[in-house]
Amino acid sequence: DAKTTQPNSMESNEEEPVHLPCNHSTISGTDYIHWYRQLPSQGPEYVIHGLTSNVNNRMASLAIAEDRKSSTLILHRATLRDAAVYYCIRQGGSEKLVFGKGMKLTVNP
């Protein structure tokens, strides 16, 4: 069971940074951490993934704790378009991704 724990929801203000936490205390050494987001009435969209080191891409940054038991998705400057449900997912050697209920991010103008 590739379980992660996220808050049910968070709020942020437009143009401010947002830190979205995720706990994965039972992660194994070969599990990747993936983040996806889902905008209303759309399919999930890949955001970022990492294994051990912090990762940056054009959408976000991923900070992974040294013990790998938690990670934080960082949106450097939230926009209204970032309002979505965010999923933090562990992926091991299996083909499968296990989606939880995710975390709803509200961005206030």
Next chain:
Amino acid sequence: NAGVTQTPKFQVLKTGQSMTLQCAQDMNHNSMYWYRQDPGMGLRLIYYSASEGTTDKGEVPNGYNVSRLNKREFSLRLESAAPSQTSVYFCASRGWGLGQPQHFGDGTRLSIL
């Protein structure tokens, strides 16, 4: 860049009717997936195909069949639709290699009366 294309986008069926949902990807990905998403819930895996010619059950396979027609196409069939299968269905694909992300289509919204 089409990515993952699902057809149809919307469909209404009567109980007992059959239906095939189509999915095609143009990214030369080996793996393809079918998920369903019920209101307020995360996605649940129905079936997946790790490569052309292979299929495996996911979390909720009952009532569904799949066909990996070729590397590009992966279809999902409901032989005798039931109201409990009313849901949004998403297809995804993934390239080869550890940690590669999945890419999703826009979904098929299916209602069964």
